[in-house]
Amino acid sequence: MGYDGSPFALTPWVRRVLVATGIVYLLQVTVFTSPWLIEVFGLTPSLVLVHPWSVLTYALLHGGFFHIFFNMLALFMFGPLVEDHLGGARFIRLYVLSALGGAALSVALLPLAGDATIIGASAAVFGVMLAFVLEWPDAPIFVFPLPVPVKAKWLLAFFVLINLVPLVLQTQDGIAHLAHLGGFAAAFLYLRGGRMLSGWRRAGPPAHDAAVLVHPGPARPARREGQPPPPIRRAGADPKVLDEVDRVLDKISSGGLASLTPEERRFLDEMSRRFQKDR
DSSP states (O other), rough: OOOOOOOOOHHHHHHHHHHHHHHHHHHHTOOOTTTTHHHSSOOGGGGGTTTTHHHHHGGGGGGGGGHHHHHHHHHHHHHHHHHHHHOHHHHHHHHHHHHHHHHHHHHHHHHHOOOOOBSSSSHHHHHHHHHHHOTTTOOOOOOOOOOOOHHHHHHHHHOOOOOHHHHHHTOOOOHHHHHHHHHHHHHHHHHHHHHHHHHHHHSSSSOOOSOOOOSSSSSOOOOOOOOOOOOOOOGSSSHHHHHHHHHHHHHHHHGGGOOOHHHHHHHHHHHHHHHHHHO
């Protein structure tokens, strides 16, 4: 069954991640209660070559009920919309790469982060949150106990800030702040890195990214009788439109036509009509 956009609907990969993480936590607290599970499958930066699988498995382990609860709550809130927008294949790549980014930054900056064992899906979930904010920065998010909603971009900025400050002040609070920031960084590079490189190659500023360009080009002005027609401007000449067409075609390539949202389908239909009209 596809995602219907309702608040409690789950997309396939979000459901799988929630179930897998929940099962692992249940095993943690019932069967594998000895410390060896975290020692072997958690990420200890200095032992990453001894336990190379830990760069992924650490994201399935959690240190307590509230640890897993808040991570999975954030995935439940932001994940379905992100997966519906990106498609299942790109979503799970985003999740895995964000977890890897958290591990990579923790290992790379070992002297700054310390060598404590890291567990939790926070880096992967923060990557999903970043993907949500890149597409819907002004979406209202209700945060208990605040009486009014907060824009998604300000909520993300708050999370970045509370992870940067302890690093700057060099405080040890038992939280893997570098892993969180690594998840943000990996998600940004995955979602925007290619576009930034293509912008630099064109020796021009990168095009502003939009979720869907519903009106990809300016409307043509009305022409008075006897006035010569304006020059034809092909839709592909607009870098914004070209970038958006590339993104939608990449999405079709990775997830098929079924992965497109209704807005993206309308966008492609409009582009097709414009190209045919401009021939």
